[in-house]
Amino acid sequence: MTAPPEEIAAKEALPFAAAPAAGAEAAVRVPRVGRIAYRELAIAAVIAVALVLPWVVTSFVMFQLTQVMIYGLAILGLNLLTGFNGQFSLGHSAFYGIGAYTAAILMHNYGVGYIWTLPAAGGVCFIVGFLFGLPALRLQNLYLALATFTLATVMPQILKFHGLEEWTGGVQGLVVDQPDPPAFLPVDSDQWLYYFTLAVVLVMFAAAANLIHSRSGRAVMAIRDHPIAAAAMGINNSLYKTLTFGVSALYTGVAGALGALAVAFVAPDSFTIFLSIALLVGLVVGGVGSIPGCLLGGLFVLYVPNIAESVSTGLAGAIYGVILLLVIFLMPSGMAGFARAVWARLSRMRQI
Numbered sequence: 146m147t148a149p150p151e152e153i154a155a156k157e158a159l160p161f162a163a164a165p166a167a168g169a170e171a172a173v174r175v176p177r178v179g180r181i182a183y184r185e186l187a188i189a190a191v192i193a194v195a196l197v198l199p200w201v202v203t204s205f206v207m208f209q210l211t212q213v214m215i216y217g218l219a220i221l222g223l224n225l226l227t228g229f230n231g232q233f234s235l236g237h238s239a240f241y242g243i244g245a246y247t248a249a250i251l252m253h254n255y256g257v258g259y260i261w262t263l264p265a266a267g268g269v270c271f272i273v274g275f276l277f278g279l280p281a282l283r284l285q286n287l288y289l290a291l292a293t294f295t296l297a298t299v300m301p302q303i304l305k306f307h308g309l310e311e312w313t314g315g316v317q318g319l320v321v322d323q324p325d326p327p328a329f330l331p332v333d334s335d336q337w338l339y340y341f342t343l344a345v346v347l348v349m350f351a352a353a354a355n356l357i358h359s360r361s362g363r364a365v366m367a368i369r370d371h372p373i374a375a376a377a378m379g380i381n382n383s384l385y386k387t388l389t390f391g392v393s394a395l396y397t398g399v400a401g402a403l404g405a406l407a408v409a410f411v412a413p414d415s416f417t418i419f420l421s422i423a424l425l426v427g428l429v430v431g432g433v434g435s436i437p438g439c440l441l442g443g444l445f446v447l448y449v450p451n452i453a454e455s456v457s458t459g460l461a462g463a464i465y466g467v468i469l470l471l472v473i474f475l476m477p478s479g480m481a482g483f484a485r486a487v488w489a490r491l492s493r494m495r496q497i
Contacts, residue, residue, distance in 0.1 A: 195343055199336045208407065209447060211339050214346045215403045217443030220427045221353055221436065222396030228434035229357060230389040231369035233286060235421045236277075236293030239300035240270045240394040242416030244401025246304065249319040249411045250312055259324045259406055263345065266402035267395040274394025278387035297418045304413035318412030321405050342403050349396060354436055356392075365389055397424075430472055432479025441480040445472070 199207050219241055226232050247269050248262035257265070277296065284292050304313050313319070326337030356362050367375040368382050376382050405411050423446050431442025453464035476483040 192347070196340075199332070199339050204335045207335050207339050211342050211407050212404075213440065213443040213447050214342050215400050215407060215443070216424070216427060216446045217440035218346050218349060218403070219397045219400035220424055220431060220442045220446075221350065221439040222393045222398075222400065223424050223428050224433070224436070224439055225353065225356075225396065226389055226393035227428065229362070229369060230365045230386065232281075232386065232390065233290045234293040234393075235290050235418070235425065236296035237393075237397050237424050238416045238418060238420035239296045240274060240397040241401035241404065241420060241424075242300050242304065242411075242413075243273060243394075244270050244398030245405040245411045245416070246313060246319075246401075247398070248402035248405045249321045252321055253319045254312065262406075263399050263402050267399045270398025270401075271391040271395040275387050275391035277394075278390030281390065282383050282386060294418065294421075297421045301413040301417055304416070313413070314411075316413065318410060318415075321409045321411065323409045324406060338407060342407070345399065345403065349399065350436060350439075353396070357436070361385070426469065430469070430476075430479060432481030435479060435481035438479050438481030445480075 198210060202210070219237065222240070223234060223237050226234055244266035247266040248259070251257035251262045251265055252259060281289055281292055303309070305316055306313075307315065309315075323334050324338060324341065326332050326334055330337065332340070357366075364375065364380045364385055367378070367380060368385055372382055401416075408415075427442030427446040428439070429442075430445045431440070432438030449468055450461070450465055453468060454461040456464050472480075478486070
């Protein structure tokens with residue numbers, strides 16, 4: 146028994162009828178490819194501008210831009226812990242100080258080259274962060290914030306302890322020699338430090354992006370979103386939380402070592418709780434869970450207090466608070482989220 150001619154015709158026409166749907170799906174995917182291309186072009190443009198800036202700005206502006214990158218790297222470390230893993234911290238000034246003092250002690254007391262102080266600072270901070278993360282597993286939310294607050298409060302006192310003055314210099318701190326540029330490069334010491342910091346920042350930002358998009362990164366974000374469901378899927382919550390704490394401290398410690406090289410001096414009072422609050426403000430303003438937003442947060446941390454002080458020295462704190470409130474009110478998802486929203490709206494307008 147054969148099928149009716151109408152049924153045979155319908156079955157033969159089915160692949161051709163489905164073709165427009167496949168074409169429509171491909172058309173939907175084109176904007177995604179376009180967004181990736183635009184993002185890569187934007188990153189390349191930013192890097193190109195960053196490479197040219199040392200030749201067109203003054204030494205002081207170059208120093209400020211170096212500080213912005215260092216703060217951005219420290220905020221990235223906090224972002225890995227808070228934005229991607231959901232662990233709240235007010236103690237990252239301690240890791241920043243540990244990294245800075247590790248670099249300063251190795252250079253000042255033992256004559257170690259400045260390049261080798263960065264992995265040493267990162268390694269020391271990773272161990273400290275990992276060990277601190279073990280007892281912190283029992284704490285969550287505000288209780289974890291209080292524990293890290295204690296770490297930030299205690300660290301300056303430890304650095305001032307008279308029993309450690311031989312290493313830390315006590316209240317007087319330590320002087321760090323600024324790195325000299327290689328003889329074959331036609332740059333001065335400020336330009337070389339800028340380019341060196343830029344290279345380190347690019348490598349560590351790329352490593353953080355790869356980490357977030359890896360299997361381990363997805364596990365870290367799963368713990369942030371729903372720890373019970375993550376454990377049910379076989380994710381070791383305790384291990385990933387402590388490792389994230391260590392990696393976060395590593396990033397902030399490397400930033401502290403770069404900060405010691407940039408300022409050429411370390412002292413205990415430079416790493417108080419106010420630095421932790423500044424890093425947290427930079428994280429929120431730049432965008433929680435955004436990697437490029439960390440650099441925008443570094444811009445805010447460095448420049449906005451100076452702008453507020455230039456308007457009025459006596460009311461600098463009040464002006465800073467007003468600016469911060471306006472930024473949070475106008476950009477509740479941070480600068481990075483605001484930029485994404487504006488770009489999405491412009492893309493829709495172009496399609497219309």
